[in-house]
Amino acid sequence: KAGVTQTPRYLIKTRGQQVTLSCSPISGHRSVSWYQQTPGQGLQFLFEYFSETQRNKGNFPGRFSGRQFSNSRSEMNVSTLELGDSALYLCASRQGLAVNYEQYFGPGTRLTVT
Amino acid sequence: SQELEQSPQSLIVQEGKNLTINCTSSKTLYGLYWYKQKYGEGLIFLMMLQKGGEEKSHEKITAKLDEKKQQSSLHITASQPSHAGIYLCGAPSSSGYSTLTFGKGTMLLVSP
Numbered sequence: 001k002a003g004v005t006q007t008p009r010y011l012i013k014t015r016g017q018q019v020t021l022s023c024s025p026i027s028g029h030r031s032v033s034w035y036q037q038t039p040g041q042g043l044q045f046l047f048e049y050f051s052e053t054q055r056n057k058g059n060f061p062g063r064f065s066g067r068q069f070s071n072s073r074s075e076m077n078v079s080t081l082e083l084g085d086s087a088l089y090l091c092a093s094r095q096g097l098a099v100n101y102e103q104y105f106g107p108g109t110r111l112t113v114t
Numbered sequence: 115s116q117e118l119e120q121s122p123q124s125l126i127v128q129e130g131k132n133l134t135i136n137c138t139s140s141k142t143l144y145g146l147y148w149y150k151q152k153y154g155e156g157l158i159f160l161m162m163l164q165k166g167g168e169e170k171s172h173e174k175i176t177a178k179l180d181e182k183k184q185q186s187s188l189h190i191t192a193s194q195p196s197h198a199g200i201y202l203c204g205a206p207s208s209s210g211y212s213t214l215t216f217g218k219g220t221m222l223l224v225s226p
Binding site for chain 2: 004006033042043045048056058088090092099100102103104105106107108110
């Protein structure tokens with residue numbers, strides 16, 4: 001089975017712009033979660049989608065949004081980019097929402113905001 | 115909110131030596147995930163522990179979950195350069211069933 005894929009792998013944007021990141025989960029996985037990783041804050045949960053519905057949301061401003069499509073693929077969008085949004089954005093997928101499902105991560109998208 | 119503290123923060127071991135990394139939770143553990151990350155890359159799933167006292171092994175890596183101590187340990191036997199990386203523990207949030215809270219990570223270097 002193919003793993004979790006994320007595109008693009010690297011991105012450079014300017015402050016004030018917006019960006020869209022894409023994630024394709026492992027086949028058969030219906031839950032997709034997004035995390036932000038920075039040197040200072042570590043890994044922080046952004047949101048989780050299951051069956052096209054947002055099930056959980058972390059403590060991030062409304063500039064961060066996401067969606068999930070009927071094929072379980074997910075996108076996250078960050079509007080009005082700030083320098084502090086520079087980070088590695090990781091997507092993870094699992095079969096379902098229950099805690100006993102293993103969660104697998106993609107390679108990440110490295111976003112640099114200048 | 116739940117916090118996970120990993121110790122040590124970093125570790126340098128000689129190739130062939132054993133080592134242990136600990137992950138302690140501030141709240142009740144409902145399960146514990148271990149991941150490995152090469153700098154700037156995605157997380158590689160190592161193991162998931164669900165029940166107190168559970169122990170799992172994969173190749174030379176063994177993880178245990180001690181519910182009473184709210185702690186998990188990751189033990190590597192006869193370390194190799196391929197074991198180098200950042201080890202992260204993650205646990206389901208106390209209020210939810212799926213989102214993970216992560217520790218800050220333990221950086222492991224293996225010297226030849």
